[in-house]
Amino acid sequence: MVDPYNLEECERVVKEEIEKEEPSVIISRRPCVLLKYVKPKKPLSVNPEKCRSCKRCMKFGCPAISFRDNHAVVDPTLCVGCGVCAQLCPFDAFEGGEE
Numbered sequence: 001m002v003d004p005y006n007l008e009e010c011e012r013v014v015k016e017e018i019e020k021e022e023p024s025v026i027i028s029r030r031p032c033v034l035l036k037y038v039k040p041k042k043p044l045s046v047n048p049e050k051c052r053s054c055k056r057c058m059k060f061g062c063p064a065i066s067f068r069d070n071h072a073v074v075d076p077t078l079c080v081g082c083g084v085c086a087q088l089c090p091f092d093a094f095e096g097g098e099e
């Protein structure tokens, strides 16, 4: 079982299972943020001073992330604070979140 918000763990487990000879199942488990009892975390934001416009975070397809004035921006009304974008950014440009 993996947490889909943990990219490192997901990648490691997928690689491990692909290398096995026998069939295997990976259960990706995390409650949907649209459920009433799931409380979103604080939204993240992009520090424009740190963003190097590589667009790596945009390949993930999060609807809260867009590109403006040559850097990524997060729409705080759409961000649920999952933190996946922060794991993808090679320049630590994402800030905030948690709680």
Ligand code: SF4
Pocket (backbone or CB within 6 Å): 046, 050, 051, 052, 053, 054, 055, 056, 057, 058, 071, 072, 088, 089, 090, 091, 092, 093, 094
């Ligand atoms: S991954 Fe980081 S540096 Fe690259 S565009 Fe996104 S916020 Fe900017």
Ligand code: SF4
Pocket (backbone or CB within 6 Å): 043, 044, 062, 063, 064, 065, 074, 078, 079, 080, 081, 082, 083, 084, 085, 086
């Ligand atoms: S924290 Fe999650 S929801 Fe918010 S911008 Fe990053 S990937 Fe999108």
